[in-house]
Amino acid sequence: MKEGSLRLTMTVLAEGAEVGTHHAAAPMTLHVLEGRLRYRVGEETLELGAGELLFFGPGHAQDIRALADTVMLLSITGGGED
Secondary structure, X not given: OEEOXXXXXXXXXXXXXXXXXXXOOOOEEEEEEEOEEXXXXXXXXXXXXXOXXXXXXXXXXXXXXXXXXXXXXXXXXXXXXX
């Protein structure tokens, strides 16, 4: 969904799928609706499960990998033009 400066993207990842670093001009959230993800921030590796939400600045979460079949919602607000 895209409305003004709000962007919502629902994504389904198969277990083992990898997502590169997201680059956007604004902070964003990643909400795991189902499944489990592993991601890296700097030198630290963390996991996020169903119902958990990650807030990060542009390019801060890297090497996102699905540890199970996963449904996630990526939200980006501000910083962009239609």
